Amino acid sequence: MSNGEELTGVAGWAVDLMETLGGPGAGLAIALENLFPPLPSEVILPLAGFTASRGDQFSVAEALFWTTAGSVVGALALYALGVALGRDRLRAIWARLPLTNMNDLDRTEAWFERHGRKAVFFGRMIPIFRSLISIPAGVERMPVLTFTVLTLAGSLVWNSIFVFAGYHLGERWHLVEDYAGIFQKVVIVVVVLLLAWWLVNRLRSRRAEPV
Template identity: 55%
Template sequence: MSFFERVVDWVVALMDVIGAPGVGAAILLENVFPPIPSELVLPLAGFAAQQQKFGVVEALVWATAGSLAGAWLLYGLGRAFGAERLARIADRIPLTEAGDVHRAVAWFDRHGAKAIFLGRLVPGVRSLISIPAGIDRMNPLTFTGFTLLGSAIWNTLLIGAGYLLGTRWFLVEEYIGVVSKVVYVILVGLAVFVLWYLIRRQRRAAHAAAGVGQDEDD
């Protein structure tokens, strides 16, 4: 049995046992355990609603509640870790420095609300975006509001698609899976760029230090 089939069986069993709250529980786990994809759970919930196992609005409410609970859990982890501790770790890691963390936090201060809202609509990012919000200690009300808004839109689109597609609900996961792969490629590209930038910065710093040393010898 494939991973896809095991997840489907588990979600179906969960919804059969506890109904719509099972959708919320599955989405909560999806936030902290990404291998359980919301693009699989939510369309399946829409199909279950079409089969009148529970109401579509009920599914949406529980899914959004699960999204918020999972987001708050990751936000709490980021907040507990904190920017200062992360900065101290960055100082010990080759190529990075505390200033990198402070610049990232400053960026999140300026664009955090938009990042939270848009991040909740991007596969592969929607869960993890809560961690930098916690590190930045974003205003809890702002975090909650934009998380709810982004999550409600995402959940509505996927549950609605599953409801309309019926027995073909699995097509949603197939199409969004393509988007997820594109996002992962972009993220890998960004990681490579950041690594290149850090190596280049370190080499420049080494050349500058060598130049200063030569000037002092002269």
């Protein structure tokens, strides 16, 4: 690093990958981030922008091209997983889950049929859901071209924000991670609250059922 600091963990791994492979390394890192959500795009993307700002590996346009290509490749892999799973297997698995019933799944499938396109596009910009949204799209057999275009568009918006932020912030790229971390924590809190609300209501309805 130009400031003499040695990056470790995910950041160090991502920089090593980009310094070794150039732009394709940034794309590979983001493809893996899609498959393994604990790898944070909020770290990898600003680092790609920062690396581009140094001018010795790849340009900012190349950073956007390769990271967006990586996003699409990773999403298509999870889409294929959803296709392989299929509705029949999903329903069989769902039937074995505690506290669930088929009405829940039917409502979810009906919602996805109505709002699936928006879910795929905007889902690419929400932590946690960025990767997961590809699986129901595959299960429901959304046309692969439609899925690819929506994923490309949503990923380009998300990636551009973080790559350009890292590019302009330079050595202070980590500020992006700080603010993105707040957003991620808000999403996690909302998800936990919704799950708690669903669990309480389901337990209440179970207790109200006649024996």
